[in-house]
Amino acid sequence: MAALRAARRTRPQGLRRAASCALTCNGALIVPVTQTKGERSAVHGAIAAVWRLESPRIIAGLVRLVNDVGLAEELAQDALVAALEQWAGSGIPDNPGAWLMAVAKRRAIDRIRREQRLERKIEEIGHGLETETGGAEFDAALDPEQIEDDLLRLVFTACHPVLSTSARVALTLRLLGGLTTDEIARAFLVPEATVAQRIVRAKRTLAQAGVPFEVPAGADRAARLASVLEVIYLIFNEGYAATAGDDWVRTDLCQEALRLGRVLAELVPAEAEVHGLVALMEIQASRTRARTGPSGEPVPLPEQDRALWDRLLIHRGFAALLRARTIGDPPGPYVLQAAIAACHAQAVTADATDWEQIAGLYEILARTAPSPVVEVNRAVALGMAYGPERGLAIADALTGEPSLKNYHLLPSVRGDLLARLGRVAEASAEFERAAALTRNEPERQVLLRRAAELAEQGR
Structure with a gap:
């Protein structure tokens, strides 16, 4: 050629x-x-x-x-x-x-x-x-039938691990989402030239590496499928809680990730983790209208008006989770996270949330897919289920973790746990630190407001 x-x-x-x-x-x-x-x-x-x-x-x-x-x-x-x-x-x-x-x-x-x-x-x-x-x-x-096979091959090609994560995301949105370089650049708040360069380099890398246009088999298929799911969820997460900029939620990216997830679920219906990811995204997307206030500021999960949650998306999420469980595979990280999201969706009020069940699911998730971020979330669940001291012990142990050095949610979680223990001065300092680390402006303002309120209580 x-x-x-x-x-x-x-x-x-x-x-x-x-x-x-x-x-x-x-x-x-x-x-x-x-x-x-x-x-x-x-x-x-x-x-x-x-x-x-x-x-x-x-x-x-x-x-x-x-x-x-x-x-x-x-x-x-x-x-x-x-x-x-x-x-x-x-x-x-x-x-x-x-x-x-x-x-x-x-x-x-x-x-x-x-x-x-x-x-x-x-x-x-x-x-x-x-x-x-x-x-x-x-x-x-x-x-x-051949087109569907080709589409699946393209999914695995665009998300090939030979590419960097940012290149996989850009190429997937371009080839499978049909987005222009300008649309991708605006979604991720980077220059259009940067996105264009990533896409060009990604195509060149695939050609130079001789990546075959195929659906991998055996152990390679599982590894490559994990890369595909990671890319789709990265796209969703950037829309669900933007890492930077003036908007907290970018609905278009959430919708695009959901579309890609649903397409993938049709292409590989026997993969439980695919259905688990779709279930997770459906349930999380159901909260979109409740996640921002009148000025676009983030609204924490316990304070959300659950009447605004989209019951159709919740129903779709539960159906996808049921499909994942019916397949019979041991639950993977996306199925487990979807089960956690389902626990929240089932609670009529924040007080009715079954935090003990959520804490148990996080224990399993920590064994199945251990990571510092999972530990941060486990700290929240343990703090809610068994008291802030349990959660703070986990969070404190993570303060020396290098990968969390600039992760603003760790000081935010510590701040919340410290506040519940009445250690308001320390909590205020943690929220200020979290505000300094986040690059999302609405989130920064919420964190600074929380820090100021706690500082006032400590006077």
Whole structure:
């Protein structure tokens, strides 16, 4: 595929970002040839919606044909440009995914011709690709079952451990979420150029490492699946509690992670941890409306108005957790965390929370997936179940942990436990320290307010 890679060219950024309008009852979009500015904008909106829905499958099918993630994305974007040019007048076809795939296939052939290497490349790709209807390999790329297989391969490729965590997140959102570099950059509060560079480097790394476009098997599959789940949950967590900036919650990222999790659950229905992650995200997302106050400030879990919790998402979460348990595997970290979230969801009031059960689940989680962050959460659960002294003993033991040196939640937890013990001056100092460590402005203000209130009590 060296010639195919040599034929690659960049597409202007503006053409990669399209947008889209209402569909008629039969699924086709009818747009007059003569359009107003508003009508053109609506057409672009409709195309963007189709692109967001179809691009992961199209790119996945193309990767199997050309064996190059970067080239596959560019071919798909070439097809998007063609859609922008043609669908405004003709309307969105009945099967837009097949239309885009067919155009992308033809663009691949055109590039080969321009490089005057058609004969050799046609032998590699298959003579059937030249025909109007497409050969067996192209027909397979449009087969629904084959598309689902390709999509799963793309998930494992984008989340390959050979890439850094930030690169995996960016590439996953780009290829599987259909987000632009600008959207990803705004979500993670980094320059657009930084995201673009991460994506370019990620594609180059995959190509140089010769990462196969496949679903791994055996022990390698379990390790790689853990990487996939980690990426999806990182995306969700950044939306659920933003690490920096002026917003505490970014609903769009939560929704995107949920969508990716649900897709993955359909692709690998026999994996309990996948359903566990979906359950965890569904239940946590159910609290979104209650997690911020009138000014966007964070509202702690015990103080949330539980009437605002989304019961449909809770129901979906419970259903996913039941699917995970039905599979019969020993509970993994996502299933255990989902079970903890379910305990909170079942409590009608904060006082009704079964903290002893939660503390027990954290004990199991600490043995299953030990980490300093799990210990911080275990300290909270023990403090609530058996008194603040028990929790503080755990939290105090973590103060020398290097990985928690800049983790603002540890002093926040210690501050809360100290306050419950009446050690208000120490608690105030801990909340001030937590405020200095967080990069999220709404959270900083809440922590400073808590520190000031405790300082006032100590006077």
